[in-house]
Amino acid sequence: MHSHIHQLHQIATKPQRLIIGLMSGTSLDGLDVALCRVHGAGRSSKIELLEFATVEYDQTYRQRIKAVFSKRQVDLQQLCLLNPWIGTLHGKMINECLKRWGIDGNEVDLIASHGQTVYHAPRSEHQLDDYPNATLQIGDGDHLATETGIITISDFRQKHLAAGGEGAPLAVYGDYLIFASEEQNRVMLNMGGIANLTYLPASMDASDVFSTDVGPGNTLMDAYMQQHFNLSYDVDANLAGAGKVSEPLLNALQQHSFFAMPFPKTTGPELFNLEYLARAQAASQSINLSHEDVMATLNRFSANMIVLALKRCAHKLGDYHLYASGGGYHNPVLMDNIARQLPDVAIHSTAELAIDPDAKEAVLFAVLANECVAGGKDRFSNLKEGIPDITMGKISFYD
Incomplete structure (x- = not known):
């Protein structure tokens, strides 16, 4: 040997x-x-x-x-x-x-x-x-x-x-092994550049586990901050918090066919990038928006697509607890935009499960x-949910 x-x-x-x-x-x-x-x-x-x-x-x-x-x-x-x-x-x-x-x-x-x-x-x-x-x-x-x-x-x-x-997403394998619980249905929501979620049923039945990307998390917001302010991200959501959501731009951003595709699915910055934003601004005649309003709209866009995904699969979930992680967890405007649309869902940090969300x-x-x-x-x-048995x-x- x-x-x-x-x-x-x-x-x-x-x-x-x-x-x-x-x-x-x-x-x-x-x-x-x-x-x-x-x-x-x-x-x-x-x-x-x-x-x-x-x-x-x-x-x-x-x-x-x-x-x-x-x-x-x-x-x-x-x-x-x-x-x-x-x-x-x-x-x-x-x-x-x-x-x-x-x-x-x-x-x-x-x-x-x-x-x-x-x-x-x-x-x-x-x-x-x-x-x-x-x-x-x-x-x-x-x-x-x-x-x-x-x-x-x-x-x-x-x-x-x-x-x-x-x-x-690969998170489903680790999520199932270390976060699945017989005491509650759980959704593990990670908001990195792209947002993804894993559903972990209290039944512990692997055939009911699924995981999918849902759309942009921080990628568009970060790219916009890097282009216009030479900053990695919107610290404490200061810019987004100072702006007003543009409904025409928000509607244009939400029109992509990716959002209607069945789960599971994956995506990345190859699709959701500054060119995508520019096309949406041109289509919605919102090119002259202030930086604050653009960031507020991008923030709401990420939140809406996360909530849309959760609501689309809610019939599978029943009552569930949402555990958030990733850089998006530290964005107070993003978290508030999500929480206001899910008033009946308990939202936690993975820190409550002994794992730092970062x-x-x-x-x-x-x-x-x-x-x-x-x-x-x-x-x-x-x-059936695209999770093969592999090493x-x-x-x-x-x-």
């Missing part, structure tokens, strides 16, 4: 594993680094979030990613160079976090790396019959493993594609890495 396989066997048979989960989202604000202690596997998984940090990206990172992000035509050499560059950079960021936390890298069993999404192309958007669903995350796992000296599991989304899915996505990838190495006994799928992740050894 190769020494690496022996090491994996030892890690798999431990009662608990120390795993670093990484998430780099479409907002390009920074790398989420979650140090987790994972006990057991499958339905018996128990997660402790020991440390968490968001390592902010500098302007160099943002500019280099934006040069290839969600663009159909890019400099192929630049894309090729970014793949190892990001893997090495993320490794350096992990090393700095471990040093700050006073933890030796030899104590960490695994790194779970989502990578940096640069393009998402489900069939519903590319509409090319000869090609399958596709998505691309860069940040090579071999470079990350070599830089840190820690076994790295990466590129999770490709197996979902290979099994017939759209590569997203860390949730990184934690879920730590869970996927744990399943890749130590799971496989509690098989989970719901093919995800590619393993990179550090030497």
Whole structure:
């Protein structure tokens, strides 16, 4: 037996594993680094979030990613160079976090790396019959493993594609394993660049679990702030809170056929971007709106589409508790816009379930890495809702 396989066997048979989960989202604000202690596997998984940090990206990172992000035509050499560059950079960021936390890298069993999404192309958007669903995350796992000296599991989304899915959302797997409860129906709502939700019935019946993207979360608001104010996002929703919703623009934004598509479905900034906003403004003759009014309208647009999705599947839900996470949870105007349309729904933070709402996505990838190495006994799928029974992740050894 190769020494690496022996090491994996030892890690798999431990009662608990120390795993670093990484998430780099479409907002390009920074790398989420979650140090987790994972006990057991499958339905018996128990997660402790020991440390968490968001390592902010500098302007160099943002500019280099934006040069290839969600663009159909890019400099192929630049894309090729970014793949190892990001893997090495993320490794350096992990090393700095471990040093700050006073933890030796030899104590960490695994790194779970989502990578940096640069393009998402489900069939519903590319509409090319000869090609399958596709998505691309860069940040090579071999470079990350070599830089840190820690076994790295990466590129999770490709197996979902290979099994017939759209590569997203993957949160459903981790949500089911660590957040499903026999005491209440739960909806896990994550509002990153794109908003997605997972329904977890109290029956614990996997055939009733489903997950889907619902539309824009922060992506349009963040892009607008970056273009006009050179800010990553609307801090405390100050701009949106000072504006007035434009009903003509809101109606134009809500007309896309994506919103009428059945669940599950996926989308990304390839669709919901500043060009989409410009077309909606032209169609609604609202080009001369103030920045405040545009931001107020984009905020309401995200909220309305989230609420629409919840109401469309409400017949499946019954009474449920909504647990919110992601950057959108910190947007008071967005949360108020959602809450006012759902007066009978209890809205919580995932912090009430012992997971920092900012860390949730990184934690879920730590869970996927744990399943890749130590799971496989509690098989989970719901093919009618596009959730294949799969093991995800590619393993990179550090030497």
